[in-house]
Amino acid sequence: MEVRILGSAREVGRSAMLLKSSNTNILLDFGVLMQREIGFPVHVQPRDIDAILLSHAHLDHSGALPLFYLSNGPRIYTTPLTLELTRLLIEDLLRVSGFYLPFEYIDLLEMMKKTTTINPNDKVKISNFDVRFYDAGHIPGSTSILLEGEGKRILYTGDINDEDTQLLKGANYDIGELDLLIIESTYATEDHPPRREVENSFVAYAKEVIERGGTLFVPAFSVGRAQEIACILSSHKFPYPTYMDGMALKTNEILFRYPEYLRDYRAFRRAINSVEVVTAWKQRKQIINTPSVIISPAGMLVGGAAVFYNQQIAQKEKNAIAIVAYQVQGTPGRTLLEKGLALVNGRPTKVKAEVKRFDFSSHSGKSGLMKLLDKVKGRPKVLMVHGEEPSCVSFAKNVKESFGFDAQAPKPNEAFQI
Ligand SMILES: [Zn+2]
Ligand SMILES: [Zn+2]
Structure with a gap:
């Protein structure tokens, strides 16, 4: 063989x-x-x-x-x-x-x-x-x-x-x-740090950003990571608005039909019901100025609404971007993480928002x-x-x-x- x-x-x-x-x-x-x-x-x-x-x-x-x-x-x-x-x-x-x-x-x-x-x-x-x-x-x-x-x-x-x-x-x-x-x-x-610690520090950081008037953007894979972030916020009874955009929403619809594949279906349902769904450009332009958490694919910023959010959120110091997934070499996400650069109007630009990595592997x-x-x-x-x-x-x-x-x-x- x-x-x-x-x-x-x-x-x-x-x-x-x-x-x-x-x-x-x-x-x-x-x-x-x-x-x-x-x-x-x-x-x-x-x-x-x-x-x-x-x-x-x-x-x-x-x-x-x-x-x-x-x-x-x-x-x-x-x-x-x-x-x-x-x-x-x-x-x-x-x-x-x-x-x-x-x-x-x-x-x-x-x-x-x-x-x-x-x-x-x-x-x-x-x-x-x-x-x-x-x-x-x-x-x-x-x-x-x-x-x-x-x-x-x-x-x-x-x-x-x-x-x-x-x-x-x-x-x-x-x-x-x-x-x-x-x-x-x-x-x-x-080795990854203990999951609990990462969850706690992520939730504390999200609160901190929102309480200083900023918006926290979380680029996340549409399958798995986006839902995981929503579940973490929900299980910590996160008190501020959380938005979810893009294909992650379609994934949610599919997962609702496969409860047996999830660890705790009811907790998942609760988490997804507590996020606000984003589907329109008018709404996207509003929420980038709303103190909140925005979860959107693509997880490595290669496409989707994440490209828009990244460019917008990057431009203000009070804002932050949380990198919560593995970033493959050569992707915009890796460039953001390693060099603090984002494409703004087609040009690599130094990001003013804070960029922080959370090891939710x-x-x-x-x-x-x-x-x-x-x-x-x-x-x-x-x-x-x-x-x-x-x-x-x-x-x-x-x-x-x-x-x-x-x-x-x-x-x-x-x-x-x-
Ligand atoms: Zn995989
Ligand atoms: Zn893989």
């Missing part, structure tokens, strides 16, 4: 892996790299693929999938919630970047016809393999994927979070003996990933993906030393025998 890393090798983005057995070729994820120019995984022929397993909806895992449906593509297996969220996110990608994409809306529609949904913990047979999806605790609907067949056991973590958040239960599944583990490495070299930190490895039995090959180069490389070294596993940080398009 062979596994080839088509994307997410020493970078966060375009996750894609190809598993080739004697008679079956299975693709795990096929995402895009979200930078100024959209990047794709190494090309594969649709006719060479028997099935696609999708771990979760984020575009860095799903965004390139419609490429397979220009012609008669393979069947996609994923959770029903991931499927709905994926459609939402790819529709948005087409709206924002359609001109630069090698596929169209019709290809997305074709893709939606070739799908089989599977709930977490259920088993599905794909050729010689039994496939099982486990709740990964990363975003609603997210999963890790276990494949068993032809005498091998293979686990792909996808993006994983082992800690409970307001919105989701942390991942906690049995692993057992493995021959191959493909593991994410986003935060493989650092939806990825396991170093100890969480090591805990997962601790549960692994056997002597698997371990491949570190979905992390920046230093993170993947030092994670591999660490795992080799701590567990004696054959751990490696693959290079793009590198293949491994198992």
Whole structure:
């Protein structure tokens, strides 16, 4: 059996892996790299693929999938919630970047016809393999994927979070003996501060900004983080107005139909009912001058109403911008965080508002990933993906030393025998 890393090798983005057995070729994820120019995984022929397993909806895992449906593509297996969220996110990608994409809306529609949904913990047979999806605790609907067949056991973590958040239960599944583990490495070299502390300091900071007459803008991913921020404010009985804008609102509508995927559905409902919905430009222009919290995608400021909010909120000292998510290299969010610059009227401009980072991660930190490895039995090959180069490389070294596993940080398009 062979596994080839088509994307997410020493970078966060375009996750894609190809598993080739004697008679079956299975693709795990096929995402895009979200930078100024959209990047794709190494090309594969649709006719060479028997099935696609999708771990979760984020575009860095799903965004390139419609490429397979220009012609008669393979069947996609994923959770029903991931499927709905994926459609939402790819529709948005087409709206924002359609001109630069090698596929169209019709290809997305074709893709939606070739799908089989599977709930977490259920088993599905794909050729010689039994496939099982486990709740990964990363975003609603997210999963890790276990494949068993032809005498091998293979686990792909996808993006994983082992800690409970307001919105989701942390991942906690049995692993057992493995021959191959493909593991994410986003935060493989650092631990997150305790969640409670981050929540408390975020809420205190939001109050502080509003009480000095400012507006706090929170760019947040439309799936997961936006809702998590709303839940945090609601659970702390936040006394000031909170607005939510953009695609996060559509995500809310979808999540209302999947209560079983959330940790505490009633708390979620309460939180979402307590935010004010923003849908009109007139309202947007008003709220940027209202002492309040504004939650809006895109989480890395690459598009959506966040671009407007960022430009406006950035211009006043009393305002603040809270960075609450991972910022990929080359995105406007990373530039804001590292250089304090925002695009104002098309020019990079020094931001007057305060910029503060809060570590609300939806990825396991170093100890969480090591805990997962601790549960692994056997002597698997371990491949570190979905992390920046230093993170993947030092994670591999660490795992080799701590567990004696054959751990490696693959290079793009590198293949491994198992
Ligand atoms: Zn993700
Ligand atoms: Zn990811």
